[in-house]
Amino acid sequence: MAYYYGETADSSHASGDDGGGRAFALPVRLLVCFFLCATALIAKVFFPAQTAAVLGRLGVSVDYREAAEAIGRAVGGEEEVGEALREAWDSAVDTADNAPVPAAAEEQGAAPVFAARYEEPLTAAYAGEPVPAEEPTYDEAAVAAFRETQAPYASRGVPERATYEMPVLALDCICPVMGTVSSTFGYRTHPVDGAVRFHYGTDVAAPAGTEVDVFADGTVKTAGNSASYGRYVMVEHEDGVVSLYAHMSKVCVKAGDSVLKGDKVGEVGSTGNATGACLHFELRVDGLYVNPEYYVSWS
Amino acid sequence: MELKLGRLTVRAGAALMAAAVFVLGGAELAAAVFIAAAAHEAGHLAALRLTGARLVGIEAGFGGARIRYRGRIGLRRQAAVAAAGPAAGALLALPLARLGGAFACTVAGVSAALSVYNLLPVSVTDGGVILRCLAEAAGLAAERVSAAADAVLCGGLVLAGTLVLFTTGGGLTLILFGVVLWTESCKIRAHGVIC
Numbered sequence: 001m002a003y004y005y006g007e008t009a010d011s012s013h014a015s016g017d018d019g020g021g022r023a024f025a026l027p028v029r030l031l032v033c034f035f036l037c038a039t040a041l042i043a044k045v046f047f048p049a050q051t052a053a054v055l056g057r058l059g060v061s062v063d064y065r066e067a068a069e070a071i072g073r074a075v076g077g078e079e080e081v082g083e084a085l086r087e088a089w090d091s092a093v094d095t096a097d098n099a100p101v102p103a104a105a106e107e108q109g110a111a112p113v114f115a116a117r118y119e120e121p122l123t124a125a126y127a128g129e130p131v132p133a134e135e136p137t138y139d140e141a142a143v144a145a146f147r148e149t150q151a152p153y154a155s156r157g158v159p160e161r162a163t164y165e166m167p168v169l170a171l172d173c174i175c176p177v178m179g180t181v182s183s184t185f186g187y188r189t190h191p192v193d194g195a196v197r198f199h200y201g202t203d204v205a206a207p208a209g210t211e212v213d214v215f216a217d218g219t220v221k222t223a224g225n226s227a228s229y230g231r232y233v234m235v236e237h238e239d240g241v242v243s244l245y246a247h248m249s250k251v252c253v254k255a256g257d258s259v260l261k262g263d264k265v266g267e268v269g270s271t272g273n274a275t276g277a278c279l280h281f282e283l284r285v286d287g288l289y290v291n292p293e294y295y296v297s298w299s
Numbered sequence: 300m301e302l303k304l305g306r307l308t309v310r311a312g313a314a315l316m317a318a319a320v321f322v323l324g325g326a327e328l329a330a331a332v333f334i335a336a337a338a339h340e341a342g343h344l345a346a347l348r349l350t351g352a353r354l355v356g357i358e359a360g361f362g363g364a365r366i367r368y369r370g371r372i373g374l375r376r377q378a379a380v381a382a383a384g385p386a387a388g389a390l391l392a393l394p395l396a397r398l399g400g401a402f403a404c405t406v407a408g409v410s411a412a413l414s415v416y417n418l419l420p421v422s423v424t425d426g427g428v429i430l431r432c433l434a435e436a437a438g439l440a441a442e443r444v445s446a447a448a449d450a451v452l453c454g455g456l457v458l459a460g461t462l463v464l465f466t467t468g469g470g471l472t473l474i475l476f477g478v479v480l481w482t483e484s485c486k487i488r489a490h491g492v493i494c
Binding site for chain 1: 311312314315318319320321322323324325327328331392393395396397398399401403404405406407408409411412
């Protein structure tokens with residue numbers, strides 16, 4: 001960030017900024033500068049959530065620190081350079097994998113990319129599914145509806161670490177945050193680049209600063225920060241159930257904390273690989289990602 | 300408009316830039332930028348000392364810092380002084396990144412990014428200084444070469460930023476970056492910088 005210049009014999013040409021002709025403008029510039037600094041600092045220190053929301057609306061909800069860290073890790077050889085650059089690019093240019101769904105789609109609740117056009121019958125696509133068929137499910141209609149949305153991607157099969165089944169949870173659970181589902185669990189075609197990726201959780205758009213409550217009783221396993229998840233919390237519940245809350249602006253718990261259903265774990269934000277304020281919610285049962293929408297209704 | 304601390308002059312623009320970094324990236328990023336910038340300037344100063352030129356002062360402003368010195372030094376040495384900043388940045392980044400840890404990696408990342416950025420051949424950066432030295436050494440009109448490089452790079456950044464904005468709904472980072480680079484470069488060229 002530096003440039004420098006030399007002076008040959010004397011300093012006669014030194015920075016013309018403060019020439020006499022502009023003397024009257026000086027107090028004004030100083031005032032504007034002071035005002036901008038003061039506003040920015042007060043906003044950031046005392047109203048962090050609102051500042052994040054305003055920046056988000058201006059299109060600069062970007063985690064520059066995260067981008068810098070990713071580059072640092074690449075320099076240290078800790079991360080593959082290509083991967084780190086991709087992360088840095090994602091953080092800095094703010095093209096998230098899990099949010100840019102058109103507003104119209106958000107309102108309908110389901111992304112239009114899922115509009116099921118499935119002429120092909122469901123055949124061997126689910127043969128490799130890791131969950132036994134007898135796994136109990138208690139809302140067959142919901143599972144069938146979800147499978148329909150995934151029909152266009154049948155040829156890809158179910159990712160190894162995920163299941164389309166709906167295991168019964170012996171837990172009392174609540175909805176972590178009220179909002180609009182902006183990206184559903186499962187395969188989706190990226191609205192812009194057309195690439196098909198599997199989304200291992202559900203994104204719920206909600207105003208930045210909205211309280212995020214824990215899904216059920218449990219113990220905080222991780223409270224951390226990552227390039228893709230941003231500030232996130234992972235909570236272990238009974239019976240091998242794990243829930244994860246990502247992209248938060250603020251985390252209110254630390255690893256090892258015991259939490260009760262409905263306790264606040266953080267606030268909605270847009271940290272990590274996210275455009276705009278949303279909660280990325282993941283649910284794992286016995287190590288397999290399940291569709292959170294089976295268990296939670298967001299409004 | 301400015302704060303004088305010995306040979307160091309801090310202009311109001313520097314405070315504005317610090318505030319902007321703090322708002323966009325938080326206290327940790329601001330601290331990392333400060334450390335990386337200090338290492339970068341230290342590189343310039345060390346090299347300048349080796350050339351035998353006399354330091355007049357350092358001026359921190361919105362777009363970075365300017366080092367003013369007195370005494371004529373050859374083109375090759377000017378380029379070396381310019382390159383010493385990014386080199387110091389790399390020297391800081393490598394061990395810190397090996398050390399690991401979130402903050403060390405952040406400083407390393409900022410330092411590495413700063414060094415790469417400073418090697419861009421735009422008037423406002425060290426790369427621009429090196430480009431001017433090269434152009435002069437090759438007997439070309441350095442001013443024109445600089446102006447052309449500024450237009451191509453800043454224009455390209457803004458264009459790429461606009462494309463990103465409209466195709467992927469990405470943020471304004473690239474556009475802002477291009478515009479700031481352009482205005483700062485124009486200022487530098489308007490002031491008739493001698494290098």
